[in-house]
Amino acid sequence: MPSRFGIALAVILSAVPMVAAAAPVRVVSMNLCADELVLRLADRDQVLAVTYLAQDPRGSTVASEAVGLPVTRGLTEEVVALKPDLVIAGAFTTRTTVGMLKRVGAPVLELGVPADLDGVRAQIRQVASALGHPERGEAMIATLDARLAAIVPARKPLRALVMRPNAFTVAPGGLGDALIRAAGLVNVSAEIGRDRFGEVPLEAAALSNPDLIVVDGGTPGWPSLADTLLHHPVFKALALAHRTVDIPNRFWTCPGPQVAEVVARLADAANAQAPRP
Template sequence: MTPLSAPCPAGMAGFVLAVATAIAVALGMPAGPARADTAAPRRIVSMNLCADELVLRLAEPGRIVSVTALSQDPEQSTVAEAARRYPANRGLAEEVIRMEPDLVVAGRYTTRSTVDLLKRVGIEVMELGVPTTLGEVEAQIERLGRRLGAEARAKALIARLREGLADLPQAGSGQAPSAIVYRPSGFAVGKGSLIDTLIAAAGLRNLAAERTLDNYGYLPLETLVTLAPDILVLNAEPGAPALAHEMLDHPVLEGLDGKVRTVPVPPRLWTCAGPAMIEAVAILKAAARATEADR
């Protein structure tokens, strides 16, 4: 007898596709390439935390079928209370298909196999990118609002963003306080990221960007000490025990003792592009003003 072997990835993918197609056919859904519809969707499933936040702010509540579990966690989401009104999905193609959505909103980094599979069984998937500028944030909100038939809500959200950021200073000049957003893993936020844009919007200089770090790059603690930023921004809740705060006790950082202002910013405020960014920038702006006052 020939021993059984584990199915190869291609075979498993084919099996999953067959199951998903069978589910789609059983539910009366077209088993073929997805075609974008111009009508406002009536059954929306979101498969990405940042997509959740925009869908929950823009779509009519009765049209939302499911959001991700991450959006229901108040430590990670700014819309946790609203998200808990809906069933959570794990981003699996089979479960999403059973929800019979006419639109799935996903992110650029949503599991590609799931996104591709949903498209192959005829479900429209709208993929959201990762904005790096405020203009791109507005364009994404406008695009999603148009597809959801929620143009008025999208315009109102954009207006809210503009109003909240209206009195911000220009991008940090050479005399502006310097800052580094540092993660316990040793990564700093560089140029080409939305957080870099927000740092500049708050009137700060991003030292990591000036060192030509792109997006998120590795920055050794020794280099951090050498750069000696005026402000060290930690992705953490204020006062909460976290690895980010424990990092401050590292012996290498003794050289910064008393010379740097540490500012915690809850990650949920700027992980996604939305109105919570206003609060994140306000925190940075307050730190910039306090630093300038101490000079």
């Protein structure tokens, strides 16, 4: 039996008219990756609110653009109170809120997780079109493609191992894997049998003998237990024996023009790598 709160909320939601306009003028973003595309593609006065994550420079590439905008934590009441005519959400986040919004007929656009660069381009076009600015999407894609075209891929197919916070790696078959391959490198995680949620034990990292180790060095002054791996004696010895490349996780997390920075840094590090004996 539904709770009194649930019944009351349903009554409130049913009383709020939410009709999508041809070109939305009241947009709420409920996902960090949606935030990044919305803030780059929409007019500022279109954006009613973004997530609280958008303003955190440790994980967001649009922190400066998000300054001054209202933020939400993905609660249904917060979104409904704003009376948006478009809500953009991720396919795997804020599921309860998205489900409730759909039940009352709110216009919700759910974004998937691109697995390659073509998927990135498609998602940019999808969001730009939904916002009523398809030409901005094409301009963003042109910028992305120009940046990628200027990158010199690795001259040799060196083997790269990504060690994210808590030793999570980049899954074979995902966008991160596609970026590694776009740089002309080999993703070591595929060799050691890690899946998309797999952690890499230090022993496996050491025995994999990679040419490059990719880490997120973190933000100075923001210590985290997730980064203790970087200070482990085994990892320090591994880093001394191989080239370590620092690429902040915010460049990998979401589809957008920033992914070209990952490809560029990987390729530059590979081309600067001296031949190993």
